[in-house]
Amino acid sequence: MTETKAESNLDRSVIFILRILMGWTFLYAGAWQIWENFDTAGFLNHVVTFHSVFALFASPAMLPITDILVKWGHLLIGLSLITGCLVRISGPFGVLLMITYYFAHMEFPYIENHLSFLVDYHLVYATVIVWLVAHRAGHVWGLDGLIERMHMAEEFPVLKPLVG
Secondary structure, rough: OOOOOOHHHHHHHHHHHHHHHHHHHHHHHHHHHOOOOOHHHHHHHOOOOOHHHHHHHOOOOOHHHHHHHHHHHHHHHHHHHHHHOOOOHHHHHHHHHHHHHHOEEEOOEEEOEEEEOOOOOHHHHHHHHHHHHHHHHHHHHHHHHHHHHHHHHHHHHHHHHOOO
């Protein structure tokens, strides 16, 4: 089946819109956590599932590292998705965060509250990010596509796996 121009434009528009929406979700979360000095330890110490695993990341030795990774990770994943730069790299980290948050508040079979039976928004976000990476979202009106069109990956082969 061949694609028509209208289908192709629709596909590209959906990819772009989802990339921006997911990017804003992460960017805002990161900015808020940094500005409001979000208490990562408080979050980690109140997880429901796998408490002993999450408690390791809240230990005094690990907390400063965990704090930086969570806050700045959200911010950088958001910037990557919004700009379409290094989506292939940031995507898996976004999925990892979403899956981690999914398991953090699971009281099987409910997730976070009794309105989320087996599935909650963290799984939906993770699935959207996987879909964006699989569809090379950074190449749809993003910097990954620009880098590819400028043949920078050919001049600098180290960029090729990053912008794919």
